[in-house]
Amino acid sequence: MQQQLLQLLFLLEGSREVFAACPTVTLDFIVQADDALLAAIEDDVRSDLAKLNIQVNTRLLAKEDFNSNVTAGSFNLCFSETWGPPYDPHSYAAAFDSPNEPYGAALKGMQPPLTQEQLNTKVSNVLLQEDLQLREAQWREILSGVHEQAINLPFSGKRIPTVLNKRLTGYVPGQQQFEYPVHTLRVLSGSSTITVAPGAQTGLFDTIGRLDPHTYRPNEFFSNNWVYEGLVHYGAGGVPEPALAESWTITDLPDGGQEYRFMLAQNVFFHDGPEFNCTVAKLNFDHVLAKPLTTPGWHGWYDLPKQVRTWSCAGSHEFVLTTRDTYYPLLQELTYIRPLRMLSPTMFASGISTSPVTENSCHAAWGTISGLGEDITCAGIRGISGTGPWKYMETQPNGDVQFERHGTVTGSQVQKIIVKKYSSHSEVMAALLDESLDAVLGGGVLEPADFDTIRTTHTAKLQSFLGPPIMNRIIVMNSNKSPTDDLNLRKVIMHAVNKAAIIDKELYGMAEPVDKLFPNNAPYCDVDLTPRWDYDSQKAELLWCPAPSQTESDDALVIVLVVLVVLAIVAAAVVALVVYKLGKKRGAMEQKLLQSKEGDPKPEPLGESAL
Numbered sequence: 001m002q003q004q005l006l007q008l009l010f011l012l013e014g015s016r017e018v019f020a021a022c023p024t025v026t027l028d029f030i031v032q033a034d035d036a037l038l039a040a041i042e043d044d045v046r047s048d049l050a051k052l053n054i055q056v057n058t059r060l061l062a063k064e065d066f067n068s069n070v071t072a073g074s075f076n077l078c079f080s081e082t083w084g085p086p087y088d089p090h091s092y093a094a095a096f097d098s099p100n101e102p103y104g105a106a107l108k109g110m111q112p113p114l115t116q117e118q119l120n121t122k123v124s125n126v127l128l129q130e131d132l133q134l135r136e137a138q139w140r141e142i143l144s145g146v147h148e149q150a151i152n153l154p155f156s157g158k159r160i161p162t163v164l165n166k167r168l169t170g171y172v173p174g175q176q177q178f179e180y181p182v183h184t185l186r187v188l189s190g191s192s193t194i195t196v197a198p199g200a201q202t203g204l205f206d207t208i209g210r211l212d213p214h215t216y217r218p219n220e221f222f223s224n225n226w227v228y229e230g231l232v233h234y235g236a237g238g239v240p241e242p243a244l245a246e247s248w249t250i251t252d253l254p255d256g257g258q259e260y261r262f263m264l265a266q267n268v269f270f271h272d273g274p275e276f277n278c279t280v281a282k283l284n285f286d287h288v289l290a291k292p293l294t295t296p297g298w299h300g301w302y303d304l305p306k307q308v309r310t311w312s313c314a315g316s317h318e319f320v321l322t323t324r325d326t327y328y329p330l331l332q333e334l335t336y337i338r339p340l341r342m343l344s345p346t347m348f349a350s351g352i353s354t355s356p357v358t359e360n361s362c363h364a365a366w367g368t369i370s371g372l373g374e375d376i377t378c379a380g381i382r383g384i385s386g387t388g389p390w391k392y393m394e395t396q397p398n399g400d401v402q403f404e405r406h407g408t409v410t411g412s413q414v415q416k417i418i419v420k421k422y423s424s425h426s427e428v429m430a431a432l433l434d435e436s437l438d439a440v441l442g443g444g445v446l447e448p449a450d451f452d453t454i455r456t457t458h459t460a461k462l463q464s465f466l467g468p469p470i471m472n473r474i475i476v477m478n479s480n481k482s483p484t485d486d487l488n489l490r491k492v493i494m495h496a497v498n499k500a501a502i503i504d505k506e507l508y509g510m511a512e513p514v515d516k517l518f519p520n521n522a523p524y525c526d527v528d529l530t531p532r533w534d535y536d537s538q539k540a541e542l543l544w545c546p547a548p549s550q551t552e553s554d555d556a557l558v559i560v561l562v563v564l565v566v567l568a569i570v571a572a573a574v575v576a577l578v579v580y581k582l583g584k585k586r587g588a589m590e591q592k593l594l595q596s597k598e599g600d601p602k603p604e605p606l607g608e609s610a611l
């Protein structure tokens with residue numbers, strides 16, 4: 001019987017091969033050259049697609065070439081990654097029209113009912129939608145509209161890894177990619193100074209840059225976040241939590257804008273001593289939101305700078321801000337690590353009375369900036385001082401950086417962090433194992449295989465954690481370039497890539513397969529989107545490989561007939577067997593009933609017919 005089944009399967013498999021006359025196309029896949037992991041994933045994607053005669057021609061490009069090809073739309077496939085919280089979905093979607101992201105080019109071939117232009121309009125509109133239910137509905141429409149056009153091949157949801165020596169406890173996952181809440185850790189034994197290897201924007205940590213809160217690279221998100229605080233903090237599920245603002249009220253204004261009234265925390269002091277109050281909050285806003293800096297080349301990459309109209313103090317600890325429209329992401333955007341976190345007044349070029357026009361806190365190398373009818377001159381900052389849990393101490397000649405806990409340290413709290421600089425992933429692994437390194441925080445520090453080794457074989461010394469999936473890796477398919485301008489081909493590719501197998505092989509469970517652009521835990525993104533973009537090789541083949549030609553179908557007919565005959569024989573045999581067994585079983589049951597009456601409850605073994 002089993003043999004018959006095997007034969008049947010063999011026949012079916014054989015007929016499938018006969019039908020498989022899949023057309024050949026070639027795709028241009030651009031991949032950044034310096035990323036070994038992406039190259040490994042690309043390799044697996046290529047072999048999955050080759051099964052359907054979809055050839056992938058990969059170009060490994062240096063960052064500059066990669067960017068120019070992205071901008072020019074000169075690609076069929078390229079990797080991208082959503083930005084995770086607190087940017088998903090609204091800031092990411094607002095960048096759909098940015099020429100620097102793959103979407104500027106890749107979405108050009110979108111077809112009605114949702115063209116690229118209509119999509120951009122819908123995104124602008126949803127950001128101004130005050131009514132929560134309407135807003136949710138509008139997001140659902142945007143997400144499903146984009147989903148149906150099969151442009152983003154959702155690949156994996158990134159989980160942020162942490163490894164701690166067992167002398168530490170109190171791990172809490174960060175709410176965003178570079179948030180490492182070391183202040184929650186407790187020391188169980190040994191020194192209250194801990195050594196850490198943090199994940200940086202470039203993977204392995206290199207430098208904290210200027211550690212200035214109001215500008216960008218080479219400053220690192222993780223250290224800026226340790227040192228500087230903003231008015232609000234991004235909590236789980238996108239709920240804004242108090243930070244330097246303890247509470248707030250939002251009121252509609254008659255002109256269509258809104259007023260935000262923030263009650264600021266009292267008795268908060270900067271690392272170098274001065275008090276935080278409304279004067280200081282206003283000073284920071286004055287500098288960061290100086291008019292020329294709100295334009296797209298500077299801080300205008302997100303919408304908050306365009307939306308904020310006025311800001312002022314209504315008391316020593318009451319900060320009032322007004323917006324142009326009912327712009328719902330305002331609080332979410334106030335949680336960003338840069339550029340609107342609070343610098344000590346003494347660190348502005350001329351202290352608390354520093355002019356935002358003649359000595360703006362922007363990086364001195366930015367020079368004089370003109371825009372919106374104003375000129376400002378950047379003077380940079382005089383030093384590093386915020387209100388955050390970690391105070392910058394010094395950078396050592398070998399590149400290691402020391403931070404000390406701000407405020408009173410109690411009990412088993414960590415007092416001091418030494419950020420260690422390593423030149424390779426294997427050095428980090430060795431340091432964890434010889435216990436000269438206490439913690440790895442974040443992605444890109446350990447090779448996935450090493451993380452797996454730690455989890456499986458070094459559990460006596462080390463504990464490891466994976467945060468929730470917070471951002472999605474996707475493969476963007478250019479809808480405006482042949483052959484990926486063909487919706488059917490894009491669907492085929494969606495179903496042809498065995499994500500789970502590739503993730504297992506290359507990422508050792510540090511990610512999980514996803515079937516949507518944004519993670520479910522991003523606001524408004526926990527929606528069911530159909531069709532599901534899952535791996536389904538049969539569906540892919542059905543969509544891509546044509547129906548059999550005439551002679552092929554004659555062959556096929558013979559095979560189908562043979563299969564039917566075999567099926568009929570098998571069915572008859574099964575029926576006969578079942579009838580026979582049922583008869584036997586009834587006999588057995590009657591016997592068992594009799595036995596149980598006699599007090600001998602023997603369990604009846606399952607019959608083979610359970611097959």
Ligand SMILES: *[C@@H]1O[C@H](CO)[C@@H](O)[C@H](O)[C@H]1NC(C)=O
Pocket residue numbers: 059061065066068069072074
């Ligand atoms: C794209 O990449 C190629 C290398 O494959 C490079 O020569 C070219 O300058 C890049 N830029 C554009 C816009 O094609």
Ligand SMILES: *[C@@H]1O[C@H](CO)[C@@H](O)[C@H](O)[C@H]1NC(C)=O
Pocket residue numbers: 274275276277278279280316345352
């Ligand atoms: C706010 O704090 C600064 C020190 O950071 C101080 O110079 C200033 O007088 C304070 N302003 C008010 C209104 O308390």
